[in-house]
Every structure is written in structure tokens, then in C-alpha cells.
């Protein structure tokens with residue numbers, strides 16, 4: 001069923017949460033995108049970041065790009081790639097996918113990262129979340145990256161009623177005014193890491209309670225007892 005939340009309310013909530021998160025630390029891939037505007041760095045650091053802490057992703061991305069800054073240079077690392085990225089979770093699978101992706105970038109795109117969602121989704125290990133992140137933070141183009149925080153908070157607020165992040169993205173594209181698309185991920189990731197956490201959301205610190213379905217429909221005694229769903233959203 002399509003969402004009945006008015007666009008004005010969505011804008012209002014996003015402005016409230018933006019204000020609340022203004023002193024929080026940016027997610028690491030956003031930080032890399034902001035600092036470098038390098039699409040290749042955004043793509044690779046996003047691939048490294050899946051199920052890995054931001055701090056580790058930041059350190060390992062910096063170490064990797066010091067040694068290899070282009071798809072050709074990453075392919076030239078050989079087995080050293082695994083050694084460098086070892087601290088990130090699932091490093092063997094990630095090394096394999098990064099190598100496969102670099103081969104395609106060299107062969108098909110002359111060493112560059114392609115700039116459309118469709119082309120990005122054809123790369124190994126690149127799902128809608130990663131592809132949208134590259135579009136937004138690498139190319140500065142319109143997209144809505146939906147990770148576990150965006151998926152969870154959109155459902156709690158009652159903006160969508162979805163089981164899967166890809167479906168959440170499709171629904172958000174219909175209801176969120178376009179001027180908010182590129183900032184939505186940053187706001188919800190920071191809010192989800194600090195306030196609207198998977199377990200024990202800090203509703204007592206939330207300035208958006210009156211707009212939140214979860215808050216309005218959960219008895220006060222069990223407000224902090226939501227169980228998290230652990231999933232990877234590439």
C-alpha cells in the first residue's frame with residue numbers, strides 16, 4: 001500500500017533529524033567521498049565497509065590507496081591485496097570481488113568507474129546500496145542509498161512498510177522530495193548509529209517522537225527492546 005505520509009511531514013522530520021545529527025561524525029564512505037571526490041575510492045571503500053566498523057574501513061582504505069590508487073595498481077598488488085585488507089571482515093571474499101571489479105573497470109571502462117546505476121549493478125559484489133553510494137558520493141548525482149539504518153528508521157517512522165532494503169529504496173523514491181535524496185542516507189546513518197539504534201533506540205533523546213509510528217504504537221515499557229535484524233546490504 002502506498003505511504004500516506006505527506007511530503008511536508010517527511011521534509012519536517014528530515015530537517016529535525018539533520019539538526020540533531022549536525023555534530024555527529026559523518027559515515028566513513030561519505031567522508032572519503034567529501035575529501036577526495038574520487039569515484040574509485042568511494043567504490044572500493046564501500047566494498048570494504050560491508051559488515052566492518054567505520055574506523056577499520058577508514059584505516060584500511062587509506063592504507064590500500066597509499067599503495068594502489070587505480071584499478072591497474074590494485075591488480076598489480078597480487079596476493080598483497082589480501083594482506084593489506086585483512087583487518088576488514090570477509091577480506092578474502094572482498095579481495096576476490098575487488099579484483100574482479102578492477103578487471104572489468106580496466107577492460108570495459110578504461111580504468112574509470114561507470115556513472116550509471118545499471119552499469120554499477122553489473123559489477124561483482126555491487127548491490128543497490130553500494131551503487132547508490134557511488135552515484136551520490138562519487139558522482140554527486142541523485143540517488144537514495146538504503147542500508148540497514150535507512151531501512152530500519154524509514155520503517156519505524158512509518159514512511160514505508162517493507163521487509164527488504166531494495167523495496168524500501170523504491171518506496172522512498174516515490175515519497176521523499178528530491179531535494180532530500182542526497183542527504184537522507186547521511187542523516188539516517190548518523191541517527192541510527194547514535195540515537196535510533198537497532199536495539200534500545202534512545203527515544204527519550206529523539207525530537208521526532210510525535211512523527212514516529214514505532215514510538216506511538218509501542219507500549220512505553222517495551223520501547224527499548226527491539227531486536228536487530230543482522231543482514232548485509234551490498
Ligand code: SF4
Nearest residue numbers: 196203206209212215
Ligand atoms: S522515536 Fe525512537 S524509534 Fe522513533 S525515530 Fe525516534 S529514536 Fe527512532
